[in-house]
Amino acid sequence: MLTKKQLDLLEFIHKRVQRDGVPPSFDEMKIALDLRSKSGIHRLITALEERGFIRRLAHRARAIEIVRLPESLGGASTAGFSPRVIDGDRPDTPRPANADPVSVAAIELPLVGRIAAGVPIEAISDSAHQVAVPQQMISTTGEHYALEVKGDSMIEAGINNGDVVVIRETSTANNGDIVVALVEDHEATLKRFMRRGNAIALEAANPAYETRVFPDDKVKVQGVLVGLIRTY
Template identity: 55%
Template sequence: MLTRKQHELLCFIHDRLAETGVSPSFEEMKEALDLKSKSGVHRLISALEERSFIRRLPNRARALEVLRMPERTPEAKPAPAQPAILKPAAKALPIAANDVLEIPLHGRIAAGLPIEALEGQSSLSVPAALLGPGDHYALEVSGDSMVEAGILDGDFALIRRTETARDGEIVVALIDDNEATLKYFRREGAMVRLDPANRAYDPMRYKPNQVRVQGKLAGLIRRY
């Protein structure tokens, strides 16, 4: 079942597509739903995507497609002569909105030796197309231990919040609740190994209770 805001956003997008063939921008969605920021729109879109009401089109930047529509609004009676079921959208059209989202920028993350992480908060403007479902934040990369993975000093790492990771994924690892680093995550027997992507650095090994995963790498922004 959709929340009222999710339902309102889905109907707003669908109606605009049906009328003009072009979806409203993130700014128009924000105003239509009386939201305080476009990040709220992004969260609603992610929730609709997870419930298979919409999908992101991989071959077009910032494009969405309406897959289906709920038959009735929350707490509303079903329309006469219409079954209370989900039906396919009458017309599934993509959108291409040139929007950016503001996500938290939490200090610097070491791609070398661990340094203190989350040392303050500002924000970073990120193209919406770079962010998939979930909650995200950004960290500025410091160091060169991940250069062979294409992660350079001064890059901005886009991180999806999660507390779990699979072997071989690049994660933000918080060590002893004090220092954080960006490394490949691996399990090695009873230990956790954090691997660099630079032959000049050695892997770091810790007891599992020393390491907490704070997120997984979802994207990268580089400024020239």
């Protein structure tokens, strides 16, 4: 699961290797991704290596080998959640005046409040608003609802502060699922779910946040992430 910057960098490296036979320099990567310093490139490279997409060969200049590609770049499908992101910004180029109208089926979901992607905050509140969600995000089984994300603990899973997440209501989850978890009946948070014997670990996707572990009777799963809506 990659952030947009990580995916952009991987695509840039892949294209340069395909074209030139060697990967780009860190300076070229910095310019291509419009970053201010090479330290940002180092962090992205490290993240790609940790996720198994690239491999750095020791004692060789520009020694970056692409091990695999995500499905969006033509690689094989991998297990686990990959959020379907609906960007809310304007298209790069305007549609022609004579173009046929685009019709996207959408349904209204209750926006039931804010969910912490950081330190847990208050539990989910009653629905006060509705949000239009593309129908393809909704599975054929179960009820769904939407939440606004507050915080940055899930940024490496591609979930940013201000995003709206689409949740399928369920009380069970598999290891690795990103879930809405109710902690001790009063704190709601969005984290990756991992069962460890009689305990539940709620893992962030940001190294600045520690994994929190609770007895399994202190954590209630309220839903599983199935989609993401982003505005700019």
